[in-house]
Amino acid sequence: MIKITHFCIASALLAGMGMVTSAQADDAQLIKQGEYISRLGDCSACHSIPGKLEFSGGLAIESNLGTIYSTNITPDKEHGIGNYTEQQFSDAVRKGVLPDGTRLYPAMPYPDYVKISDEDMHALYVYFMQGVKPSAEQPPETDLSFPFSQRWGMRFWNWAFTTDKTFQPIGGASAEINRGAYLVESLGHCGSCHTPRGLGMNEKALDSSDADFLAGGNLNGWDVPSLRGMPRWSEKEIVDYLATGRNDKAAVGGEMKAVVEHSTSYMTDADLQAIASYLKFLGGNPPLAQRNEQAVQATEAKLTAAKNLTTGERLYLDNCGACHFVTGKGAPGIFPELDQATIVNAQDPGGLIHTILAGAQQPSTAKAPSTLAMPGFANRLSDEEVAQLATFIRQGWSNKAPAVSADQVKEVRETLKH
Template identity: 80%
Template sequence: MKLKSLLIANAVLLGSFVLQAHAEDDAQLIKQGEYLSRLGDCMACHTVAGKADYAGGLAIESNLGTIYSTNITPDKEHGIGNYSEQQFSDAVRKGVLPNGSRLYPAMPYPDYAKISDADMHALYVYFMKGVKPSSEQPPETDLSFPFSQRWGMRFWNWAFTSDKPFQPIGGASEEVNRGAYIVESLGHCGSCHTPRGLGMNEKALDSGDDRFLAGGSLNNWDVPSLRGVPRWSEQEIVDYLQTGRNDKAAVGGEMKSVIEHSSSHMTDADLKAIAAYLKFLGGNPPLQAYNVQQQQATEAKLTAAKGLSEGERLYIDNCGACHFVTGKGAPGIFPELDQATIVNAKDPSGLIHTILAGAQQPSTAKAPSTLAMPDFAKRLDDDQVAKLATFIRQGWSNHAPAVTKDQVAEVRKTLK
């Protein structure tokens, strides 16, 4: 009897050790998966302000129509609580749901296809055990014909996606390859910064193609190339991703939510790896040569405040207090206008939208203050905004085409 009792006691003790080890493993995987979900920016698309995290319902405007994000909490009725790990992986990396239906590539599965098996496992554990279930039922996506025929995505996937795993860059440093993995897979940077083809597909999915991260267009905004980021140092790239601002620029448009929900939560090492990778790509020259004489001429005229055009006068009255007569702004506070990407973009919609709607930097751990630019939609009419934007695009060292009041009117229609 004593021997039997001893064996039972040992078995119970061993079982408790095993359970504790499993719990510790799960805790570590949950922590890792939570971080990976930040790298993947899952929060930005699957969370609506005022509702549970990852409960879905965000309206995503696309060329096909409005797509609503899904509930990805472990709720068994409205979420993904019944997904096996393989079904979870197929949804994330292939865009295929357990019932065989296909996701639209608003879910960036063409990029997520490169997520490693180990990272996918950690993500699964996190979403199943680290996220609180929510019974929220988001609106159903209901696109018009023929886009409503999800089965057609099978052929789109065949033509435009790849199941090839992430391929390290031969000869590149470990840091550069870490950056490449984040950018090309979880970070899905190419979904916005790579040009799209006729099938609305990313023209390239990795650094093996010069079109990758070469810039594109998103919701009528010109999206800049990230290849080399010639005007920024590696530290300025890190600062921008970590805080939404650096000595040259401040975040705007869709990138604000990326900073807020994703990159501001990344480790310093991962941010430095991303910066090293973008610099490694190279391939793009600066916007234009810096024209000292033209910059000085604009500065001198604004300083004298004599014989000003209407655009110049509007700048002095509305913009000069923050961006100054130099167009250089204040490092880390007010962004530069001279040589700025948004100012010199081929499509001026981003600049027009910023003038009309204003902008606000996100609050992040390393930059908690939320600096805001006021909106001028009520103060300035379309003609005034056009003249102001034209001056900004042609003053100092800038050499961008003029803006028309019709272009301003089109952007004004999109304001909410």
């Protein structure tokens, strides 16, 4: 009897150890899943700054209302979210409501995050509570001017401009397209930048059932392109751009650099392909205009001959031609095209002006670790010279965009000082 008892006890202990080991494995897998979900949601880009622990907040986000500072979302119990229950965490992410009833500003993209699935939300909560290192960092408080400082007013904004709808799959679409739709409409919150804004600074549409969704807009002086159909890019070029920050036609700039650096470059190949399939599935953009070969050849010939050049043409050869060439085609996967480029032909030239003045640098990613940088010319070129250069680029080859003025350059240059 004693031997049987000892055997039973030992069996029970071994069984219990097996259960613990299994539970630990489940937790580890859930944390790993939650970390990936946080990458899909691009949480690090807004809630982290160099030199501080990840997710400890403090990023200054410029908006039309003023400067909004991101919060500490580490599991620190005093300065972070360590005391949040899972329901409170979900309410903050999906509804923009903190445990004490304080309303978040929609710089936190909860109008899109509301579509995050329960499964993904649970994994995200477990990751932030168990997989993130606590930080006692206290970020600056957001202090907007009246009446925007009255956060209770967000209750009415939410009533007018948000929804409590969960993600709605597209009827008749493939599983891959619907996976892409879910990622773009919820965690990716692509609409927060690529959907036009209404009078209330609200996204005019929150899903693909509305033609305004992902139809383009303006963000901090940059024209944001429409993503509907993307007729100029193939699915592979979309995948390459999101995975590496570059493709055979373009390279990231502006806000997209951080998106690629912190989010899309970590996505699986399957998720990247799903996003590309979904974007190509969307309609709404006109067919790609035919390249004007006669105009292209005329620009190439004049730059090659280098005679009787305008100021803009001369500045192009002196500052840009070595990388983008007389063809304006650049080098595939290295230097972006200028002929027919979206940033070049945007109605608002702010993005192009900013790039000429401040330069640009591609992010280092797992699939493209090298960083290629374009120098800025703010200290080298005057406002008038930048205007002449930008005008030539916007009207050379087959580009047909309006001219740029020195006053427009001056306005962008002022923003660089801040």
